[in-house]
Every structure is written in C-alpha cells, then in structure tokens.
Amino acid sequence: MGPKPNTKEEKDDTQKQPRTEMEESATTFEGEKKKSRSRDKPDPVMITDALTDVRTKYHINPREIGHGHYGVVRKCMDRQTREWFAIKSIRKSKVGKVDVLKREIDILKEVDHPHIIKLVEVHEDVKYLHLVTELCTGGELFDRIIAKTQSSEGHFSEHDAATIVRCILDAIAYCHDVKQIVHRDLKPENFLFKTEKEDAEIKIIDFGLSRHDTLNFGVMKTKVGTPYYVAPEVLKREYTKSCDIWSIGVITYILLCGYPPFYGDSDNQIFESVKTGRFDFPSPDWDSISDDAKDFICCMLRKEPSKRLRAAEALKHKWIKDQSDEEDTISRERSKVQHSSNRSVTFKKFMGMQKLKKAALGYIATHLTNSEVGVLGDIFHKIDESHTGVISLQDLDNALAHGKLVPFVFEGVCQRLFLCIICTILFGERERSYQITQNVFGIFHPCSLQETFHQNYC
Incomplete structure (x- = not known):
C-alpha cells in the first residue's frame, strides 16, 4: 500500500522551517556531535551493495x-513529491548480526x-x-491497550x-x-496504527526475528x-509457524480483558505458566464476554500446535465473522468494566517497564558506542557484589566510597543514577529493576525517561 500525501499540518510544519535547516537536517542526528565523530572510526561493514546519500532525495x-x-525513527519528506x-536510521556499529538485519530487509522488500x-x-x-x-502516526497497539x-x-x-x-x-x-x-x-509493541483515528488501519512493523519456514520441514x-x-x-x-497463532491468541485475550492469560512475577514464572498451557476466564471480568x-481464544491457544487453527481458518471463525459484519452495541455497553485484579496490575507494571526500557535503549542507541555499553555491563557486575541482579542504593554508595567506578564515566550524581538505572534495566532482573528505578527516579532529571516512568508507573 502506497503512502498517503502529507496533511495540512505536515505542510505547515515544513513551511515554518528555513531552507538552510531543511538542507542540513539530515546531518544533525542527535548524538553525532564532534566529540562522538572523533571517537568513532568509520564502520567498514556493507549491508547493501552501494553507499548513497539519503539527503539527496x-x-x-x-x-x-x-x-x-x-x-532512531524520524519523519522525512520526499523533496519532489513532498x-x-x-x-x-540504524547505526551500523550497533548491529551485532548483519545477516539478521539483511534478512529483515529482504523480507520487508518481499512482502x-x-x-x-x-x-x-x-x-x-x-x-x-x-x-x-510509509509513515504511521497513530501510535502502537501497545499504547492503545494501556x-x-x-x-x-x-x-x-x-x-x-x-x-x-x-x-x-x-x-x-x-x-x-x-x-x-x-x-x-507478534506482540502489541510490533503493531502501529496508520493514523490516530479509532478505525485506523493497523500495520505489522517489525520483522527482526522473522524467517522463512521452508527449511527443515518448517521446524525451527x-x-x-x-x-x-x-x-x-x-x-x-x-x-512451526503455529507459534504465531498462539501469540495472536494471547493478544486477543489481552484486548478483551486488559491482562494476559499466562502470568507471573518474573520471566521464569511466566515461562512456567506458558509451559502448562492452562488458562481461564475469571469472573467477573469475563462474564459479559x-x-x-x-x-x-481456546482454538488459538491449544497447547498442541497441530490442533490450533491456521490463520486462514481463524479468519472464518464465527466470532471474527459475526463481529466484522456489524458492531454489537449491546456487548459494548455491557463490557464497560474496570479491571483491577492482581493480574492486571502486574501486567501494567510489565508494560510500563517495557516502555521505560525502550526509552533507555533509544538513549543508548543514540549516545553510546558498543564499547561503552560493554563498560556499563562490567560496572554493573562490579557493583553488584552479591550477584542479586539488581543495584541497590547501598551498593551504589559502597561503590562510590571505594572508588570502584571509572571517573570519566561519572560527572555528577544524576549521571550516576542514570547509569544505575540503565545497568539495572539492561543487565538486571525485570521485576527488581522496577524497584530500583522507582527508588531513584525522584531525583533523576533526563526528561524523556522521567516522563516515561511517571506515565507508566505513577
């Protein structure tokens, strides 16, 4: 499907910018400051067959x-068609497996x-x-669920x-x-809506883990x-490919009640719940469904993969066909129930942490080199002497007192706390990283991460 012409708002936004800024904007990537350029050597890796200047077009x-x-992702405008x-824009020095990135590009070209x-x-x-x-401005399915x-x-x-x-x-x-x-x-973070309208088209956006199933009889x-x-x-x-059907079943369950069918307080607990394949429709949350x-949902979440519906079969299921024909307004009115179960609270924390982690990873992708990320990991493990997978404020105080931290990495208290947060998110356990992040955010200032935290936790 081809992209739609720019809106009036987008046109006005462009017209407000001086010509010189338009010509130079492609070179003003955040984090590509002079000190960064002098520190990083040109990356010799070639992913396509030619080097081109995207600013030309x-x-x-x-x-x-x-x-x-x-x-990072930005908006761009075709200079001719507007x-x-x-x-x-993917920083090549950050890519660990070039063949995986090439595969994603090949798949996106193919579909x-x-x-x-x-x-x-x-x-x-x-x-x-x-x-x-193509430009999608309606936000993630993730955000609409929240x-x-x-x-x-x-x-x-x-x-x-x-x-x-x-x-x-x-x-x-x-x-x-x-x-x-x-x-x-397949997960809510990997879907975008074309516009902000309630009935906007939804798009799958990330094929980073995708592959063809033509080898080994489709077994992965x-x-x-x-x-x-x-x-x-x-x-x-x-x-096999039926793993996608399971994921769609989970997404359907979440859309209808606000929390997942398989849950736990840690990744391992969630995995154990998934392995059992047992789930329910608790009252009163599901009484009106x-x-x-x-x-x-039961047809999608059958534990035996061969017994699940195929995607084409699922499209013919009575629920999909009946609900697609016309809106059930009675069902809509009866379904106005606020869920506040423990499952919902736990899931909201997880979704919030995913949002915070994305913001942290965005900062890292823009500002830090691979060697600097490696330094973060080394520092984390030095500070976490008890190997708990989390840095406490006491651990941080001890590290500062005994000079365990590299001086040039830290130039102020806020940066130390920032490093603590980033290390914990990247290298620590998920449920514990929530606790440490909550403790230190009261005196942490970088606005994008702070706003993300308060929007999803407070």
Whole structure:
C-alpha cells in the first residue's frame, strides 16, 4: 500500500522551517556531535551493495518520533513529491548480526500487504543504514491497550478487538500461506496504527526475528519471542509457524480483558505458566464476554500446535465473522468494566517497564558506542557484589566510597543514577529493576525517561 500525501499540518510544519535547516537536517542526528565523530572510526561493514546519500532525495526532520535497539525513527519528506514517510536510521556499529538485519530487509522488500508496513527505499552511508517506510502516526497497539486499561471500559469492545485481530490474521495468513514467512515475535509493541483515528488501519512493523519456514520441514529451534506472548513449544526449541497463532491468541485475550492469560512475577514464572498451557476466564471480568470470543481464544491457544487453527481458518471463525459484519452495541455497553485484579496490575507494571526500557535503549542507541555499553555491563557486575541482579542504593554508595567506578564515566550524581538505572534495566532482573528505578527516579532529571516512568508507573 502506497503512502498517503502529507496533511495540512505536515505542510505547515515544513513551511515554518528555513531552507538552510531543511538542507542540513539530515546531518544533525542527535548524538553525532564532534566529540562522538572523533571517537568513532568509520564502520567498514556493507549491508547493501552501494553507499548513497539519503539527503539527496529526502529532507529529514531532526525530531525523533521513535527509537529502538539500534537507532532512531524520524519523519522525512520526499523533496519532489513532498510526501511524508518515516525513516529508521540504524547505526551500523550497533548491529551485532548483519545477516539478521539483511534478512529483515529482504523480507520487508518481499512482502506487500495492507497490514504490513511498506518499505519504500533503503539507503546506506558510512555509519548508518536508513530504512524509508510509509509513515504511521497513530501510535502502537501497545499504547492503545494501556489507554484502554486506564479507561472506564478497561478493555476493547468485542467488535473493536475482533476488527484488530482480523487485520492481524489477514496479514499473518498472507505471510504463512503466500510467502512462507513466520514472524516469531507478534506482540502489541510490533503493531502501529496508520493514523490516530479509532478505525485506523493497523500495520505489522517489525520483522527482526522473522524467517522463512521452508527449511527443515518448517521446524525451527531458535528460542525467540517475548515472555507473555511466546508459545510453549518455542520454549522447548522445536516449533512451526503455529507459534504465531498462539501469540495472536494471547493478544486477543489481552484486548478483551486488559491482562494476559499466562502470568507471573518474573520471566521464569511466566515461562512456567506458558509451559502448562492452562488458562481461564475469571469472573467477573469475563462474564459479559461472548462464548464465541472464548471459543476463538481456546482454538488459538491449544497447547498442541497441530490442533490450533491456521490463520486462514481463524479468519472464518464465527466470532471474527459475526463481529466484522456489524458492531454489537449491546456487548459494548455491557463490557464497560474496570479491571483491577492482581493480574492486571502486574501486567501494567510489565508494560510500563517495557516502555521505560525502550526509552533507555533509544538513549543508548543514540549516545553510546558498543564499547561503552560493554563498560556499563562490567560496572554493573562490579557493583553488584552479591550477584542479586539488581543495584541497590547501598551498593551504589559502597561503590562510590571505594572508588570502584571509572571517573570519566561519572560527572555528577544524576549521571550516576542514570547509569544505575540503565545497568539495572539492561543487565538486571525485570521485576527488581522496577524497584530500583522507582527508588531513584525522584531525583533523576533526563526528561524523556522521567516522563516515561511517571506515565507508566505513577
């Protein structure tokens, strides 16, 4: 699906910028300051077959609209057509496995579906790989779930949930049956809405863990995925494309109640819950949800992979077909229940930590080199003498008192606390990193991380 023309707001935003700023914006990447340039050597790795200057065709707005493990996302405008796109700039020195990145690019070039992000062009220069894609401004499904759990409804209506799931199934049926592609990491963070409208198109945006299932009779053995959404057979390292069906079943469950079917206070507890394959529909949260919706989820979350519905079969399920025909307004009204169970609270903490971790990783991708990230890990383990997987304030005080920290890394208390947070998030245990982060954020100032914390925890 091709990109849509820029809106009036986007046009006005462009017109306000001086010509000189437009011409220079592509070179003003945050974190690429002079001291960084002198420190980093040009990366010789080639991912495409040629080096090109993305600025020749596109004006790049310097303001970030997203970030991930390896780089940042900004808006860019085609200088001739004045259409707006998104550009993901990946710092090549951050990429550990070039072949995995190449595979993702090849898959994005291969697919063409209205519910999969459209890759427009790829440009590569000495330091960065730039992926130009269609622009989606409606935010993540992740964010809409959070918003719903905090609303009077507490979750999506059956109609809205079925509409989203149908779009996801349509894209996955295309991947599985037409392209023989397995996604392997379907989760709310990997879906974007085209616009902010309630009925906006939803797009799969991340194929970083995807692969073709044409080898070994479609059986895969690499343990990949995210705790709440991973299928039990993936944990056993022998699985097929039906692992995607399981993940969609989990997403459906969350859309309808605001929390996941498999839960725990740590990753290991979640994995153990997933391995059992046992889940329920607790009262009163599920009392107003239709039997058809529950049956659909049960068909998607069958522990035996071969007994699960295929994506094409799931599209024909009664719940999907009936809810897609017309909105059930009675169901929508009856479903306005605020869920405050322990499961929901635990899941909100997890979702909040994922948001905080993304913000931290975005900072690291922009500001730190691989060697500096390695230093963070070394410092973390030196401070964490008891090997608990978490840095306490007492640990930090002891480290400062005994000179265990490299002087040039720390130039102030806030930076020390920032390092503590980053180290704990990256190298510590998830549930404990929440505790340490909560303790120190009262005197921590970098606004993007602080805002993320307060929005998702406070």
